[in-house]
Amino acid sequence: MHVLDIVVIGIYFALIAYIGYRTGRGNRGMEDFFLAKRAMPWYVIGLSVMATQASAITLIGTTGQAYVDGMRFIQLYFGLPLAMVILCVTLVPFFYRARVFTAYEFLEKRFDGKTRSLTSFLFLLGRGLSDAVVIYAPSVILAIVFGLDEKTLILTIGAGATVYTALGGMRAVMWVEAWQMMIIFLGILFCLGAVIAGLPEDISLVEALKIAGAAGRTETVDFTLDPSVTYTFWSGVVGGIFLMLSYFGCDQSQVQRYLTGSSLTESRLSLLFNAMLKIPMQFVILLTGALLFVFYQFEKPPPIFNPVSLERLRESDHRDELASLEREYDEVFAARKARASGFALALSTEAEPEARRRFLDADARFSEVRGRVVALAEENEGARFNDTNYVFPTFVLSQLPPGVVGLILVAIFAAAMSTVESELTSLSSATVIDFYRRYLRREASDSHYLAVSRAATVAWGAFATLCAMYMGRLGSAIEAVNRIGSNFYGPILGVFVLAVGTKRTNGHGAFVGVLAGVAAVQLASRLSDVSFLYYNLIGTAASVGVGYVVSLAFPSPERSV
Amino acid sequence: MGEETDSPPPILGTWRRFYFVVVVNTLLVYGLLLLFSRFAR
Numbered sequence: 109m110h111v112l113d114i115v116v117i118g119i120y121f122a123l124i125a126y127i128g129y130r131t132g133r134g135n136r137g138m139e140d141f142f143l144a145k146r147a148m149p150w151y152v153i154g155l156s157v158m159a160t161q162a163s164a165i166t167l168i169g170t171t172g173q174a175y176v177d178g179m180r181f182i183q184l185y186f187g188l189p190l191a192m193v194i195l196c197v198t199l200v201p202f203f204y205r206a207r208v209f210t211a212y213e214f215l216e217k218r219f220d221g222k223t224r225s226l227t228s229f230l231f232l233l234g235r236g237l238s239d240a241v242v243i244y245a246p247s248v249i250l251a252i253v254f255g256l257d258e259k260t261l262i263l264t265i266g267a268g269a270t271v272y273t274a275l276g277g278m279r280a281v282m283w284v285e286a287w288q289m290m291i292i293f294l295g296i297l298f299c300l301g302a303v304i305a306g307l308p309e310d311i312s313l314v315e316a317l318k319i320a321g322a323a324g325r326t327e328t329v330d331f332t333l334d335p336s337v338t339y340t341f342w343s344g345v346v347g348g349i350f351l352m353l354s355y356f357g358c359d360q361s362q363v364q365r366y367l368t369g370s371s372l373t374e375s376r377l378s379l380l381f382n383a384m385l386k387i388p389m390q391f392v393i394l395l396t397g398a399l400l401f402v403f404y405q406f407e408k409p410p411p412i413f414n415p416v417s418l419e420r421l422r423e424s425d426h427r428d429e430l431a432s433l434e435r436e437y438d439e440v441f442a443a444r445k446a447r448a449s450g451f452a453l454a455l456s457t458e459a460e461p462e463a464r465r466r467f468l469d470a471d472a473r474f475s476e477v478r479g480r481v482v483a484l485a486e487e488n489e490g491a492r493f494n495d496t497n498y499v500f501p502t503f504v505l506s507q508l509p510p511g512v513v514g515l516i517l518v519a520i521f522a523a524a525m526s527t528v529e530s531e532l533t534s535l536s537s538a539t540v541i542d543f544y545r546r547y548l549r550r551e552a553s554d555s556h557y558l559a560v561s562r563a564a565t566v567a568w569g570a571f572a573t574l575c576a577m578y579m580g581r582l583g584s585a586i587e588a589v590n591r592i593g594s595n596f597y598g599p600i601l602g603v604f605v606l607a608v609g610t611k612r613t614n615g616h617g618a619f620v621g622v623l624a625g626v627a628a629v630q631l632a633s634r635l636s637d638v639s640f641l642y643y644n645l646i647g648t649a650a651s652v653g654v655g656y657v658v659s660l661a662f663p664s665p666e667r668s669v
Numbered sequence: 670m671g672e673e674t675d676s677p678p679p680i681l682g683t684w685r686r687f688y689f690v691v692v693v694n695t696l697l698v699y700g701l702l703l704l705f706s707r708f709a710r
Contacts, residue, residue, distance in 0.1 A: 193688045196684070328702040328703070
């Protein structure tokens with residue numbers, strides 16, 4: 109690694125340590141530690157909410173996704189702004205007025221202790237292991253592409269985030285996240301600029317977009333009605349609204365952020381800030397990936413983007429087959445490059461349709477040969493092979509100057525660490541507030557709860573870092589639990605809908621409703637091919653329907669909220 | 670700290686107008702993305 113990159117990374121860590129130290133002093137109790145004294149301004153909350161969502165894989169994987177599959181992924185976020193408005197009108201005022209620490213605490217005030225404990229437990233189950241994935245995924249990619257030590261990266265991200273979260277609490281975390289989000293914004297804009305600057309001189313931005321568009325990389329709105337197609341306008345708006353309502357309305361990592369607002373106005377503004385910025389931000393990230401596709405029309409990409417797998421393939425018994433495929437790969441790349449240039453020249457002329465057809469033929473041949481290399485790698489590795497996440501880091505390392513590489517690495521670190529911090533604060537708050545204080549020590553001093561909160565943060569951080577360390581071995585098990593965990597949000601949203609939208613629902617109904625929602629999502633995922641974006645809608649509907657009907661069999665509740 | 674003040678943003682007067690602007694902005698973003706999609710096809 110170049111010394112300039114090391115300097116940039118060093119400045120980043122010094123900066124977040126300084127901000128964390130300056131803003132994290134003076135925690136005296138749980139309200140300070142978990143809710144930043146309920147004194148945060150909207151712009152810090154808004155940036156912190158965005159940083160929580162922007163994991164390193166958002167930055168690395170989304171660009172790769174656009175390179176491979178185009179920009180249709182953006183439709184996932186179509187429901188987000190509308191969900192933010194719905195939350196500002198409905199759940200946010202309820203949470204705020206209830207003066208709760210966790211979203212699930214509100215459910216005890218409205219229903220009973222068992223409903224609160226069940227939803228909080230499902231949250232811990234779902235989020236507990238996802239932290240390990242958030243640490244592990246970027247570490248393994250950066251280790252492979254940049255030749256860094258995987259374990260050192262895991263420790264840097266995991267232990268680094270744990271230490272200042274445990275010391276500084278929510279206020280330090282949120283200010284650090286606000287700065288991290290600005291670094292991420294800067295990194296994203298640098299990436300886009302770098303890809304545009306890397307295009308050949310005779311290819312304008314408009315021509316580049318036309319090339320990407322011809323190859324299906326700029327499709328951002330798809331009105332297909334088929335519910336099995338993952339990313340469509342309808343799945344994005346309908347399924348996306350429920351996904352985002354579930355995430356922002358019921359996930360403690362999000363709710364905890366807007367509970368820190370110095371007033372209800374600040375909390376609402378932070379969500380609306382997110383509503384306005386999220387789609388444009390994702391657009392820029394995806395556009396970078398689509399233009400990366402154009403960049404690699406003129407600059408030969410490696411046959412597969414994972415350098416370690418490629419090296420293993422070169423040293424394996426398949427090396428002769430690979431050498432032959434690589435010769436073919438060079439030929440199809442040269443042919444596609446010539447036809448991409450020809451297509452750019454023919455734009456807006458009578459020759460455009462024919463030039464487009466020739467370019468698409470060449471692209472299909474190129475993809476077919478690359479597909480054969482991927483199949484060979486799959487055979488060699490003995491596992492499913494996907495190098496989507498390696499596309500962007502490969503570009504950064506091979507094309508960008510020293511210093512800028514460091515800046516992009518810092519943006520990736522910032523994205524990973526901001527998500528880890530948020531997970532840690534939410535996991536520790538749910539553990540301490542919903543279980544420790546609820547069941548073990550109802551009355552204790554502020555300093556006792558503060559010490560326990562710090563210990564819970566360290567424990568979750570250590571657990572996530574250790575799981576990340578051994579993820580290579582535990583990978584499929586952790587992923588399976590993680591996937592199941594993500595199915596809990598819809599049913600939990602259903603309980604919140606029952607809580608604020610109905611008067612008749614009682615604790616027994618709400619409890620059974622959650623379980624019915626979880627079962628409905630499991631059935632939908634196993635027995636149908638409906639897009640996962642609809643799972644939250646299914647879970648919410650089942651939870652609301654069953655919860656309400658079961659409530660009718662029990663006495664009407666006495667409400668305290 | 671943490672008081673329940675709920676004054677809408679001064680620039681738009683009421684929350685309802687603010688929400689309306691967010692929804693219109695969202696529809697505009699959908700439209701721009703559709704145009705982008707068609708333009709670069």
